[in-house]
Structure formats: C-alpha cells, structure tokens
Amino acid sequence: MSGEANAGKALTVTVEGTSYARIPIRTRVVMPGDDLDAFILEYAKDAVQPGDLLFVTEKIVAITQGRSFKLDTIAPRKLALFLSKYVTRTPYGIGLGMPETMEMALRECGTPRILFAAAVSAVTKAFGRKGDFYRIAGDKARAIDGPTKGTIPPYNQAVVLGPERPREVAARLKSLLGGDLQVAVVDINDLGGNILGSTMDKAGEKRLVAILKDNPLGQGHESTPLGIVRHG
Template sequence: MSEANKGKALSIDVDGVAYQRLPIRTRVVMPGDELDEIIREYTAGQLQQGDLLFVTEKIVAITQGRSYQLDEIKPRGLARFLSKYVTRTSYGIGLGMPETMEMALRECGTPRILLAAAVSAVTKAFGRSGDFYRVAGYKARSIDGPTAHTIPPYNTAVVLGPEKPKQVAQHVQSLLDVPVEVAVVDINDIGGNILGSTLDRAGEQRLVRILGDNPLGQGHESTPLGVIRTV
C-alpha cells in the first residue's frame, strides 16, 4: 500500500464501524494500457478476504480508449454557446469549456443536453442548482476536463465516463485471487457516485459515505485504486 495521501485520513467511522481506506499507488495509466494488467500488477499481495477494492472511473475510461487530448476535439458552435452558462465547481471545470461540452453532446445526444440546459435555466431563476447534471445524467457528470492540478498528460485531456461500469466491476472481481467486492467509483471533493459494483444498493450507499472525504485526492497522488478494510 502507498503512504496516505497528503492531508487525507486513512480511517473513518461509518455507522459505528471503523474502516481503513488504503490507497494503492500506481504508475500513470496511459491510453493503450490494459486494465487487467494494472489490476493484477498493483493488487498482488494487497488484498485480504472481506476487503473491498475500489477503482476510479478515470482509469477504467482511459483503458477503454475514452481519453481525448484537447486538440483532438473540435467543438461545434452549440458547444461553445452552452459551455458559457455552466457553473464551474471548486474541484473541476465540468462542462464549462467548449471541448467538454462537445463531448457531452456526443455522449448524451443534443436533445438531452438542450433539455438539461432549458430545465437548468428555469430552476436557476428560482435559486435551485444542479439540475443540468441531474437531467443530463451520469454520462455528463462523469466527463472530466483538464485542470492545472491533474497529472500529465491528463492536464490537457478530456476523459469520458467508463462504459459498462457494473460489468467492469464484475470482471475485475473475477480476476482476483482473494474474494473481495469491487466498485467503480466517481469520487471528488464535493461528493461521489458508485458507477457500478458487485455490492447491493445498501452497500453502495454505505461506500459513498466511507469515501465521502475523497481519500484518493484529485491531483498528483497517482492512486487510482484503493482498498476498504474493516478494522
């Protein structure tokens, strides 16, 4: 296991149970890498029966060929227009740039993005936020744009959400020599989602609380895998 990420606690109590969150440091995962190889290499000797292995959605998407450098993306006029009205969050640019909005249009379809924009415009007038992403769906929420603190080469790239995350979690579970649960997660400094897992619904909700403070971090930690272990 790697050292704890700077400023991130290794343990947390949820519902009266103590859990360790153990980040696994890897090399930078690049397009063309195989997820199976990454999982086998970096989890070898790290897991115990009863653990939960969580995998960030970003490395799943990268190994699926769903990472694009900015100069590969040619935003249409609609993407440039809509991106001006997206509220940028403290942890990332979201769809607030033409390139990420263009990929949202491709992923979700123009009608859905236009509907999300229309709903958001109405509800913002009443002081409500977040409806754009609620309507656009998880594919839009999962798009990661470039930020200064992102590890290269992804500081100049757009990474889409992973395809078939539940099936990915089930496949990863089948690769492991130790019986553990697996989850593909999208966790950031303002919340998180379980995109797919081998858990039931209650288990996924508990996992969101366990990872609520984002123990993997968002920047140069290079810890796209982690283990949850009951103390």
C-alpha cells in the same frame, strides 16, 4: 505500494458505528493502450485481503477503454461554446464548463438531452435550486473529466469520458482477483461521489459513498487511482 491520503484527509473513518481504513494504492500513470486487468494484477493483487473492497477510479477504466481524447483533436461546435459559458465551475473540476468537455457531452448524451437539461437548469437555478443540469443530463455527462491545475500529464491536455459497462468491469475484476472481496468503479471528488458499477447491492454502494465522501485519495498528483476499504 501504498500512497498518501489527500491533503488534510484521514485514512480512517467511522460510518454507522463501524471503523473503516481507506488504503491508497500508488501506481504509475495509466496510459491509453494499457490493459486494465494487467494493471490491477500488478498493483492490487498482493495488496487486497479477504473481506476487502477494492475501489477503482472511473478515469483509469475509461482510459484503458480508449475513452481519452486530446484537447487538440476535439473541435467544439458553436452550441458547445455557448452552453459551456453557463455551467457552474467549481474549484474541484472543470466539468462541462469548457467547450471541449461540453462538445463531448453533446456527442455522448445527445443534443436534445443536453439542451433539455440546460433549459430546465436555467429555470430552476433562477429559483435558487442547483444540480438539475447533471441530474437530467445523467451519469455520462457527470463522469466527463476535463483538465484542472492538478491533473497529471498527459491528461492535463485531454478530456476523459466516463467508462463503458462499469458494472461488468467490476464483476470481471472481482473474478480476476479471486477470493472474498468486492470491487467498485467509483467517481469521487471533493463534492461527493457516485458508484458507477460494483459487485455490491444498493445498500453496499450507499455505504461506500459515505465511506469515501470526503475524497481521501484525491484526483491529482497523489497518483492513487486505486484504493482499499478494510474494516478497521
């Protein structure tokens, strides 16, 4: 079932002279314990065509891998409380700006790496440079999702980590769907995007980031965790 674009966003875009349709796929809310393969077959198999690119949000991959944790099960250490105060918050997501998400970053990435990222960021931020914390902390830290005002229940009371083995997941889903198509596991928001794993080469991934950089599907109540990119 097709969904709607994120508010104010178009469903077509032109990149390097080529027009692409971005087709949202509306689904039910993915729950812990759901089988990703069955979910993809249910919602995407009849929607994709040869030549399409199916993109899957990293959050649903992670949830089906058991990487969603209720806030009340996470006990942040004092270091997490301290570090979370200094994370830049944006209107598009809490990131590591709350003790529970910072605690999970310390567990995922290791305390030394997070401390090093925080130390470098503190210095470079004083010189007007931003983004060094996540550059050093890495994709695992960047992919951690905390609740925002637009988060669909029950994840408005949860922290979701990044997915494990996203490249392998993309390859498996491509094989599952069959035919001439590509698959990508993506982390897209209003600040930009990353391709965590795909069946494409680096040039294809770079092009996909350009196609999706305006975040056409949204991350909240749109309930569109899958989408198709199709040559216009």
